[in-house]
Amino acid sequence: MQCKDIELVLEQEGLEPLPEEARVHLAECGDCRNYVADLTSLVDAAKKLPSEIAPPDRVWLSLRAQLEEEGIIRTPVDVVPVERVPFWQSIGDFFRSRALATAMVGILIVAATVFQVRRDRTAPVAPTFLAAKAALAPAPAVQKTPAPDTPPFFASAARALDDQEPVATGMILASTSPVDVSLRDNLKEVNGFIADCERHLKEQPQDELTREYLSVAYEQKAELLSAMIERGRSIN
Amino acid sequence: MCLRIMGMAAAQPRFREKPILFPLLGAGLLLWCAAPVRAAGAGQHIEKLFNVTGHPVVVIHNVANGRIEVKSWKNAQVDVVGNQSSNKIGFEIEQVGDRVDVSANVLDAAAQPLELEADLQLTVPEDTELQLKTETGLIYVEQVTGDMKLESFGGDVHLKEVSGYIIVKTTGGSLVCTQCAGKLDFSSIGGSAQILQPQLNNVNLMTTTGNILFDGDFIRTGLYSMKSGKGLVEVRFSSTDSFDLKAQTSTGVVDNQASAFLKPDSHGVKHLPSKFMHGLFGTVGMGLAKVELSSYSGTIRIMKRD
Numbered sequence: 001m002q003c004k005d006i007e008l009v010l011e012q013e014g015l016e017p018l019p020e021e022a023r024v025h026l027a028e029c030g031d032c033r034n035y036v037a038d039l040t041s042l043v044d045a046a047k048k049l050p051s052e053i054a055p056p057d058r059v060w061l062s063l064r065a066q067l068e069e070e071g072i073i074r075t076p077v078d079v080v081p082v083e084r085v086p087f088w089q090s091i092g093d094f095f096r097s098r099a100l101a102t103a104m105v106g107i108l109i110v111a112a113t114v115f116q117v118r119r120d121r122t123a124p125v126a127p128t129f130l131a132a133k134a135a136l137a138p139a140p141a142v143q144k145t146p147a148p149d150t151p152p153f154f155a156s157a158a159r160a161l162d163d164q165e166p167v168a169t170g171m172i173l174a175s176t177s178p179v180d181v182s183l184r185d186n187l188k189e190v191n192g193f194i195a196d197c198e199r200h201l202k203e204q205p206q207d208e209l210t211r212e213y214l215s216v217a218y219e220q221k222a223e224l225l226s227a228m229i230e231r232g233r234s235i236n
Numbered sequence: 237m238c239l240r241i242m243g244m245a246a247a248q249p250r251f252r253e254k255p256i257l258f259p260l261l262g263a264g265l266l267l268w269c270a271a272p273v274r275a276a277g278a279g280q281h282i283e284k285l286f287n288v289t290g291h292p293v294v295v296i297h298n299v300a301n302g303r304i305e306v307k308s309w310k311n312a313q314v315d316v317v318g319n320q321s322s323n324k325i326g327f328e329i330e331q332v333g334d335r336v337d338v339s340a341n342v343l344d345a346a347a348q349p350l351e352l353e354a355d356l357q358l359t360v361p362e363d364t365e366l367q368l369k370t371e372t373g374l375i376y377v378e379q380v381t382g383d384m385k386l387e388s389f390g391g392d393v394h395l396k397e398v399s400g401y402i403i404v405k406t407t408g409g410s411l412v413c414t415q416c417a418g419k420l421d422f423s424s425i426g427g428s429a430q431i432l433q434p435q436l437n438n439v440n441l442m443t444t445t446g447n448i449l450f451d452g453d454f455i456r457t458g459l460y461s462m463k464s465g466k467g468l469v470e471v472r473f474s475s476t477d478s479f480d481l482k483a484q485t486s487t488g489v490v491d492n493q494a495s496a497f498l499k500p501d502s503h504g505v506k507h508l509p510s511k512f513m514h515g516l517f518g519t520v521g522m523g524l525a526k527v528e529l530s531s532y533s534g535t536i537r538i539m540k541r542d
Contacts, residue, residue, distance in 0.1 A: 177349060178301065178371075178372045179371045179389045182372070182390040182408045183389065185408070185426070186426050189445050190444060193444055193445065193465050193466065193532075196532075196533070200486060204486075207513065209484055209485070209486050209513050209530060210486045210532060213463075213486075213532045216444070216465075217444060217465070220425050224407070224425070227407070
């Protein structure tokens with residue numbers, strides 16, 4: 001008897017009693033023994049389940065929502081006036097969580113990279129688009145000005161990283177562990193490299209290779225800041 | 237307890253009668269008292285053996301400073317040996333099916349760096365899949381053929397005779413890969429990479445400030461990409477190799493020491509370097525493999541090995 005035959009026997013005849021041939025195969029085959037043991041434990045667990053289980057609340061909530069959506073039932077809704085919060089406050093709240101901020105840094109990097117790649121593939125950007133983009137940007141009063149050499153397509157990523165840098169470095173500022181020292185040194189190197197690439201791109205904005213390196217450097221910086229924040233959190 | 241014993245000894249009248257013995261016995265008692273304390277703080281050793289079937293997976297997370305060494309054997313078992321410098325580190329080792337998890341955790345956040353050293357030595361079946369993560373210690377893997385992902389902040393990674401899909405990620409640590417086969421991805425900020433006598437058919441190396449050395453054969457149909465932001469990218473090939481070469485740098489230098497072997501690309505589209513960078517395109521042999529080298533401001537050196 002082969003392993004597939006065992007499956008067939010179990011499917012047709014159940015767990016007990018197994019035919020002699022099957023028992024002989026099981027005695028020799030560890031995989032099939034494990035398979036039978038798994039099935040047995042499943043059946044045992046199933047037997048222990050109570051005959052009726054009260055469905056969790058979420059089932060009722062979802063059922064109710066479905067019925068309301070289909071118009072079968074209706075619930076009067078008390079409208080509570082919501083205090084309007086300025087949009088910059090909600091952005092501030094969002095960034096208050098360090099985990100979200102770290103994730104946001106990553107998203108910005110990806111967005112910047114995608115934007116850069118798309119920009120390469122398309123015709124030169126129309127001035128109207130740039131004007132619209134500038135109009136959509138946050139008010140200058142709240143925004144931190146990126147380094148003057150930062151190419152426009154990396155500006156948002158650079159700004160987000162610049163915002164996170166003091167937070168991340170501050171979290172491991174007092175630490176003298178070799179890892180934290182190494183992180184700080186590497187951040188310094190990456191910052192130096194970014195500044196170098198940005199200077200070069202200011203002179204040669206069409207240099208694809210430099211842009212590629214700059215993009216990678218921003219990613220590395222984001223990862224470094226993320227690692228610093230994680231470590232800082234574990235220390236504190 | 238120690239002080240109490242000393243106090244009792246000092247109260248004995250015979251010590252007053254023989255004052256020469258007092259310092260000797262006092263010193264002896266001091267050593268006796270100190271001995272257990274030193275033992276408690278000294279290194280500890282742990283060893284566990286796990287039976288596995290099929291394709292084992294070993295996951296190690298070492299937050300302490302220390303070396304992780306993985307070697308293979310023919311047994312269907314994973315042997316884990318841990319040595320720690322103090323009891324301020326705790327090992328957690330568990331097996332779930334064919335997965336063995338090992339982690340070294342810091343138990344006392346106030347411990348000094350010297351007290352946070354933990355070395356791990358593993359012996360695993362050859363086809364074991366590895367996921368190792370450490371902070372500053374060396375990762376050494378030898379003769380393991382399963383896929384592996386190795387991560388380190390400051391520690392170096394040394395691989396010997398490994399194969400599979402190899403991913404190495406470091407912050408400042410360097411990679412030395414000797415006689416590796418399969419596919420290799422390496423990314424680092426400050427770490428360098430040395431690939432020696434490889435049998436790799438897919439290579440991606442990226443470092444921001446480190447150097448890259450590839451000394452070995454390019455397998456036909458293989459794809460090789462090596463990039464360094466500021467470092468040296470050096471490739472040493474043999475005259476029997478067959479590959480298309482594309483080398484580009486923005487502000488660096490391309491040092492072609494193998495111009496006798498590098499012919500203009502005789503197939504495909506004609507490559508022209510961008511006006512913003514220095515580039516070199518050519519073919520060695522039939523041009524079966526594809527080799528891309530680049531550096532932002534470093535040197536790219538191409539040379540024949542023999």
